Amino acid sequence: MDVEDQGSVVVGVTVVDQLIRAGVREAVVCPGSRSAPLALAFAEADRTGRVRVHVRTDERTAAFLALGLAKASGRVVPVVMTSGTAVANCLPAMVEASMAGVPLMVLSANRPLALVGTGANQTIEQAEIFGVHARATLSTHGASVRESAAGSADAGGSGAVDADVSESSATGASGASVRSVIDEAVAAALNPLNPGGVHVDVPLEEPLVPESTDVVSLLAREAASEAEPAGEVARDARENPRRNRALPYGEVGVDLSKRTLVIAGSSADEAWARAISDELADVPTIAEPTAAAPDFPVHSAAIGMFTAGVVAHGEYSAMTRPEHIILVGRPTLHRAVTALLKDPDIPVTVLTDVENYPTFATNIVQVGSRIRLDNDSPQAWLDVCRGVSDMGAEAVRQALRLTRAPASTESGAAGSGSAVDGTGGAAANAPDSSAPFSAAHAVAVVADSLSVGDLLVLGASTAVRDASRAGLPFDGVRTLANRGAAGIDGTISTAIGAALAHAAADPTAIRAPRTVAVMGDLTFLHDATALNIGPHEPRPSNMLIVVTNDNGGGIFETLEPGRDALRTFGDGTPAFERVFGTPTGANIEDICHAFSADYHQATSVEDLARIVEEHEELGNEGITVVEAVVDRAWRRTIEQHIATTVNPQR
Incomplete structure (x- = not known):
């Protein structure tokens, strides 16, 4: 089958077939005209059960969904999108993938390379868009664009590689070379010595679609029937790259x-x-x-x-x-x-x-x-x-049992539709400070509910720190967080991807294993569109998302910007609350209802414990969001108590 003669539809089919041969079992697809050959090929592969496809309309969300799938499964997961800014939206996920060693693949469609730099519609320079954050940057247009040092499985640090690109056609490569590029990309993503994200750019010329889907099905069957080239890496080695691998050091x-x-x-x-x-x-x-x-x-x-x-x-x-x-x-x-x-x-x-x-x-x-x-x-x-360990644990227990009201700050408590007044006073529906309920309390409740076999996904800001205070890690509970670059972006998408992969690991289970995600309100709001899952798409089951809503950036309460001297200007104008606390007053319940997510609210430790226990016992067919309405002011009080208790100078 010759790509140059058969056109872009065959390029798409060949790319997808080779990805499946290389061990890909999940893919995320975003709609787009230029990427139609890839999208149709993945749809056909999904129809025949060769791969499971997840469609998302937002490339940023899609990339983090793929990141979560790859992080939890250990397999390469491609995310497909059209040309232009659609590709740029994948940068945050690519950064996290390469910092954390996750085999994410950005599979971008492109205009014919002759159009790049001409001002043609939706055409940008995509070849180096991820720079050093991609383990390898390759193109199906005949050659590797760039491979980072130690990026491929057998590279010893090649640095920049000049591409030998044929200008004979817009696709510019034979079927064999397309397969070779895909294998090289998968090897770079799974490189046991330096795994991470990779970018494969796929220039496609018109026509982008066949006369009917029957053509896609026929071409896919033909591609799948082709014999694997001699010398190709064995399937077990591709799907289990770390089995019996050589370690980098002695x-x-x-x-x-x-x-x-x-x-x-x-x-x-x-x-x-x-x-x-x-x-x-x-x-x-x-x-x-x-x-x-x-x-x-x-x-x-x-x-x-x-x-x-x-x-x-x-x-x-x-x-x-x-x-x-x-x-x-x-x-x-x-x-x-x-x-x-x-x-x-x-x-x-x-x-x-x-x-x-x-x-x-x-x-x-x-x-x-x-x-x-x-x-x-x-x-x-x-x-x-x-x-020393006992002292630390006891300090946390004592801090969580405190009942005195926290010192007055501008940090208001959260709530559905709550707001902070101009002087920084708490909203009318703030929790009673004599019955403390902070993000740390909420995470402790979740930690107490965890069982062997659960998957826990934590927001990269306060949630993962509070989990550390709660005594994690726990044996038998796998815990994930996007701490590669430690950004809060894409946390819900990552958690959904991880939940889907977690369930897929045991498809015969009577009930999907539980996935619990915990994050703050800003982390949740940053990625709320991740809940926008189409009616035909795979949905996670038995997934609980706990949102610790303290109406803003709780982590800054205990960092240098949270010092009393930086709270207000001399005339009383709020400083901290405006640029660090950043209250939103967002209505999380309405957001959940807009995306048809099950919603509950907890305003006390007892409320949250009851809801979490019910979910643990009964499960849920989809995603359950629990908004824990907590008071941000307690964070300073708790951390100050812990610091005083374990202060070695006392």
Whole structure:
């Protein structure tokens, strides 16, 4: 089958067939005229059961949906769109994919390359639109446009590659070369040493559609019947790229007779991270919610005590400063962790499953992918770590039990249709401050409800931090968050994609496994159109979204902009609330009803616990959104109490 003779319809069919051969099982498609050959080919593949297609009308949402599908499944998931700004809308998801090692593929249609730069309608320079954020940038027009260093499975860092592009036609490639480009893109996305997002640009000339869908079906059958080229990578290797793979670094040894602390963040290869966690089972570990659950957890609320060196209480004193740190994966949450890693007097061993490991630690002494532990940890050090962890956990429990009213600030409580008055006073329907209900309380309720087999997706701002306070990660509960670039964009879409992949992993289950997503109101509003799922599209089942609505940006309450001196100008004009608190007064109930999502509201810990328990017991055929109406002012009070309780200087 010759692409040059058969035209753009065959290009689309060939691309889709090769993606399926390479292990693709899910695809997200956006409507567009130029991308019609790809869209029709995917529709045919969906009809015949070769792939499951999800259609979305917003490319930004679509890209994050594909990100969630890829993140949860570990497979390449393409998102298809037309030319122009449609492609640019995928940049946030591409950045997150490559920062987090997720095999997202942006599959963009393009005008014939001869039209680029001529001012032709809906024609932009798409070849390098993602720049360094794509592991590889390729074109079906005959050659690789650019491949980033270590981007392909067998590359040793090729840098820029000049494209040898034929101008003989708008499509410019044979069927064999199209298949080769797709294989190269999949290999780059799944590169076990450096996985991430890739971009494949597909120039298409008119005619873009056949006379009937029968032509698409016929061409798809012909493409599927073609024999695989000799030497093509075995299917098992394509679908399981990390099985029996070579790791980037060798074995390193650590002497546990020195006070050793493990700090664990996210890893691209979760199986590798679990194996390393098992090896480190007896070593005290500070683990972020998205890390593998450790056997010897140290609560995150007490991290600062490790920087003190010695903690004294009455006649008792203990050495808390580690003599060695083992860094697993990439931690991003806690400033106190960064401070520990930047201490020039503490040597750091880095354990990584990818070539590009975090380098922000000051005193990295060795890098490995496997570990050998020598000697045993001193019992006194283990006792100190248990004590420190218990202090942190107890500080959080005490903070959540506080009943005194928080200090007055401009941060009003949220509510359906609530607003903050001009002077920053709380709205009339604010929760009673004598019965505290904050985002931290809401996340604690959700954490208490989690069971083995649940999938938890967290917003990248306050939700993931509150989950850390609640003691996550939990064994048997997979936890995901877009902490690659730590943006709040696309969280609902990511969660929906992850929920769909989570259910697809066990299609024989009587009831879909539960997916719970937790995020703040701004994160929810940022991606609310993700709830716009067409009537013919796959929908997640047994999915719960908890929105902690504090009417604005709660995270800033505890950061530098939240200081009292920055709350207002000298004449009383609000400063913090205007540009950091950013209350919206949005009616989340109306938004949910507009997209036919089931909606509930909780105004207390008891309300939320009841709703979550009912959902856990009964499930739901679709998406249930619970708006937890919380008070932002409590965040400062809770964090101040925790900091005071675990302050090593007291």
